[in-house]
Amino acid sequence: MNALCLIMFLFFSVTSIECNSQRGILDKKKNGDLFLKWLLNKRQEKNVSTKPIELSMGTLWRMRKEIKFSGRDSLDIQLQIEENNKATFDSTLSPNKSFLEKTRIEDEYLKISRPIYFANGKKLWVYIEHYCGDTCGEGFIQVYEINKKGYTLLFHISTWIS
Secondary structure, eight states: OHHHHHHHHHHHHHHHHHHHHHHHHHHHHHHHHHHHHHHHHHOOOSEEESSOOOOOHHHHHTTTTTOOOOHHHHHHHHHHHHHHTTOOOOTTSOTTSEEESSOOTTOEEEEEOOOEEOTTSSEEEEEEEEEESTTOEEEEEEEEEEETTEEEEEEEEEEEEO
């Protein structure tokens, strides 16, 4: 009887964790869409790629000096990265932008990741690449703090420039 109770307890605990994790991802997607709308309205580029920048945990390595990550951050961020890499963007994020399924090297366009939230939900980071021709462009990570007024840029890390 005790073994059966233990098995049932473990099953419901794991199911609860999985449901809470999925709910957290849905909340972050909804909030992430609000952030992306805000960000795209601030940017001047007219064209945006429908495909987000593919992320990996290695992307975090570039921020290791600026931010201390907890184990909880790492686990939560890994789940968000997996969701980011499956996502697509469309005009619902910004009707004033053209969303390009295919981009050419001579095009000027913006490529972004979905925002990735830290476990505390008070900060997020986004990877942005701006292409302005075949020999012109830059990539950078921006970290924002979420506050009552909206979003405040905490820091900007350049990852490449051409």
